[in-house]
Amino acid sequence: MITTHTLTKRYGSTTALDAVDLVVPDGSIYGLVGPNGAGKTTLLGILAGLRAPTSGTIAIDADSSDVAVLSDTPRFDRWLTGYEVVSLARNLTDPNGSPDRVAEVLDETGLHNAANRRVGGYSRGMLQRLGIAATLVGNPRLVLLDEPASALDPQGRREVLDLIARLRGSATVLFSSHILTDVQEVCDTVGILGSGRLLFQGPLHQLLVGSAVPRYHVRLRSDATPVAVALRKARWVKAVEVSDGGGLVIQVKSLADAETHLPQALADAKAAVVSFGPEEVSLERAFLGLTGTGAKQ
Amino acid sequence: MTLWRLEWTRLVRSKRWIALVGVFVFFGLLGPLTARYLAQILQFAGTDSQGVTITFPDPVPADGMAQYISNALQIGTLVVVIVAAGALAFDAIPEMGVFLRTRVPSFWRILTPRLIIPFVATAVAFVVGTVAAWYETWVLLGALPVGAVLLGTALGILFFAFIIAVVAAVAQWARSLLATVMWSLGVFLVLPIVGIVGVLKPWMPTVLGNALTELTAGASATGFWRSTVVAIVAIPALIWLAERGARRREA
Numbered sequence: 001m002i003t004t005h006t007l008t009k010r011y012g013s014t015t016a017l018d019a020v021d022l023v024v025p026d027g028s029i030y031g032l033v034g035p036n037g038a039g040k041t042t043l044l045g046i047l048a049g050l051r052a053p054t055s056g057t058i059a060i061d062a063d064s065s066d067v068a069v070l071s072d073t074p075r076f077d078r079w080l081t082g083y084e085v086v087s088l089a090r091n092l093t094d095p096n097g098s099p100d101r102v103a104e105v106l107d108e109t110g111l112h113n114a115a116n117r118r119v120g121g122y123s124r125g126m127l128q129r130l131g132i133a134a135t136l137v138g139n140p141r142l143v144l145l146d147e148p149a150s151a152l153d154p155q156g157r158r159e160v161l162d163l164i165a166r167l168r169g170s171a172t173v174l175f176s177s178h179i180l181t182d183v184q185e186v187c188d189t190v191g192i193l194g195s196g197r198l199l200f201q202g203p204l205h206q207l208l209v210g211s212a213v214p215r216y217h218v219r220l221r222s223d224a225t226p227v228a229v230a231l232r233k234a235r236w237v238k239a240v241e242v243s244d245g246g247g248l249v250i251q252v253k254s255l256a257d258a259e260t261h262l263p264q265a266l267a268d269a270k271a272a273v274v275s276f277g278p279e280e281v282s283l284e285r286a287f288l289g290l291t292g293t294g295a296k297q
Numbered sequence: 298m299t300l301w302r303l304e305w306t307r308l309v310r311s312k313r314w315i316a317l318v319g320v321f322v323f324f325g326l327l328g329p330l331t332a333r334y335l336a337q338i339l340q341f342a343g344t345d346s347q348g349v350t351i352t353f354p355d356p357v358p359a360d361g362m363a364q365y366i367s368n369a370l371q372i373g374t375l376v377v378v379i380v381a382a383g384a385l386a387f388d389a390i391p392e393m394g395v396f397l398r399t400r401v402p403s404f405w406r407i408l409t410p411r412l413i414i415p416f417v418a419t420a421v422a423f424v425v426g427t428v429a430a431w432y433e434t435w436v437l438l439g440a441l442p443v444g445a446v447l448l449g450t451a452l453g454i455l456f457f458a459f460i461i462a463v464v465a466a467v468a469q470w471a472r473s474l475l476a477t478v479m480w481s482l483g484v485f486l487v488l489p490i491v492g493i494v495g496v497l498k499p500w501m502p503t504v505l506g507n508a509l510t511e512l513t514a515g516a517s518a519t520g521f522w523r524s525t526v527v528a529i530v531a532i533p534a535l536i537w538l539a540e541r542g543a544r545r546r547e548a
Contacts, residue, residue, distance in 0.1 A: 050398060065402070069395060071391070071395045075392040075393055077303075077393070079306070079311055080298075087298040088299070089400060091298055091299055092400040092401055093400050
C-alpha cells in the first residue's frame with residue numbers, strides 16, 4: 001500500500017528522516033514506534049501530503065480521497081456539534097455516501113449521546129474519538145493515525161484499539177505510537193524509528209524472535225547461590241545470574257536444552273523451586289535493544 | 298454540513314455578524330446625529346467656560362456621511378480584519394488545518410467560501426449602516442445626492458473586498474491568528490502613509506474608503522478611477538499570493 005525509497009527530510013542542518021525505506025503491506029496494521037523526536041510525525045506528515053520530503057520517493061496505492069489522516073490532538077471549531085464535524089468530514093470525503101454513516105461512526109466511537117453537543121464542551125478523549133469518527137466516516141482505504149490513543153484513559157484506549165483492530169481487512173492502517181503494548185496488541189507489522197532512521201521493519205513475531213536470547217527465569221524458596229554454582233557446571237548453560245529477589249536468570253544455549261535438562265538439574269541441586277519458565281520477549285525489550293535506550297539504562 | 302454552511306455557521310454561532318452589523322449601524326445612526334448637534338454637544342461640554350468660544354458653520358447633509366465614514370472606517374476596518382482573519386487563517390490551529398487540507402485536495406475549495414461569506418457579510422453590514430446614515434442624514438440635515446451615495450457605497454464595498462484579499466494573503470504566510478490581524482492592520486497603516494506622497498495618493502486603494510464622504514460632498518467620480526483600477530487588479534493578485542502561500546506551507 002505504501003512504499004518509500006530513501007525518503008529524507010531535513011530542516012536546516014537537522015535530519016528528521018534519514019533514507020527511510022518504508023513498506024506498508026496492503027491490509028496490514030502497521031505500528032510505527034519510536035522515541036520522541038524519532039521522526040514519526042514527520043514521516044506521517046509527508047505520507048499525508050502535508051510536508052514535502054527533501055529527497056526520496058513515495059508510492060501510495062490509493063487515491064488521495066481514499067486516504068484519511070488523524071493528527072495526534074484533533075481540534076475542531078468549538079461552536080460545531082460533534083454530528084456536524086463528522087457530517088462535514090463525510091461531505092468532504094464521501095459526498096455520495098449515505099448520511100446514515102455519520103450516526104453509525106458516532107455510535108461506533110461511543111459519541112452517540114454527545115453528537116448534538118458543541119465540541120467546545122468535549123473532553124480531550126472525546127475529541128480524540130470524534131477525530132477517529134471523522135477519519136473513518138469516509139470509508140478510507142488507508143488510515144494514517146498519529147498517536148491515536150495517547151490522550152485517552154484506559155477505557156477510551158481500549159475502545160480505540162478495538163476500533164483499529166476492526167479495520168483489519170477493510171483498510172490499511174499506519175499508526176504511530178510510543179505505547180508499545182498498544183502496538184504489540186493491535187499491529188501485525190512494526191517499524192521502529194530512531195533518530196530519523198528505520199531501525200527495524202517487518203512482522204511483529206520476527207522482531208520478537210530475532211531479539212530473543214534463550215533465558216529461563218527460576219524462582220526459588222531456598223538459597224539461590226549454591227544452585228547457581230551447580231548450574232554453571234552444566235554444558236548447556238551459558239551464564240547464571242542471581243536476581244535481586246533470590247531467583248535465577250539462566251542463559252542457555254537453546255531452549256530445548258533447558259526444557260530437557262533444567263528440571264533434573266534443579267532437583268540435583270536440591271533447589272526448592274516455586275516456579276520456572278522461559279523469558280517472554282516483549283516489544284519493549286526489543287525496542288530498547290534496537291534504539292539503544294536499554295543499553296544506556 | 299458543507300464548507301459554505303460551515304462559514305455561515307461560523308458567522309452566526311460565533312456572533313461575529315453582530316460585531317459587523319453592529320459597528321456599521323451604530324456609527325450609521327451616530328454619525329448624522331453628531332454632525333447635526335456637534336455645536337450643541339461641545340457647548341454642553343462647556344468649552345466656553347475657559348474663555349474660548351467655538352463657532353461652527355451650519356451643518357450640511359454631507360457632514361452626516363462624513364461623520365459616519367470617519368468613525369465606521371476605522372473601527373469597521375478593525376472588525377472586518379478580525380472577522381476575515383478568523384475565517385481565513387485556518388492553519389492558525391494546525392490540527393484544524395490538517396483536518397481540512399487532508400480532506401480537500403483543492404485549496405480553492407477551502408478558500409472560496411472563506412473569502413465570499415465574510416465579504417458578503419461585510420458588504421451587507423456596510424450597506425445597512427450606510428442606509429441608516431443616509432436616512433438619518435435626510436431626516437436631520439437634508440437630502441444627499443442619490444448617485445453619489447450609490448457610487449460611494451459601491452466603492453466602499455470594493456475597499457472592503459480589498460481588505461479581505463489582504464487578510465487572505467497575509468493569513469497564508471503568517472503563523473498565527475494574531476500575526477494575521479497585526480500584519481493586515483500594518484498594511485492599512487502603511488498605505489495611507491505611502492499616500493502622503495501626493496503623486497501616489499490617487500492610486501491608493503485606501504482612498505476608496507473615503508469615497509462616500511468625498512462624493513456626497515461634491516467631489517468628482519473621476520478622482521477615483523485610479524484607486525479603483527488598482528483595487529481591481531490587486532484583489533486577484535492578493536488571492537493568487539494566498540494560493541502561493543498555501544502551497545508552500547507545511548503543517
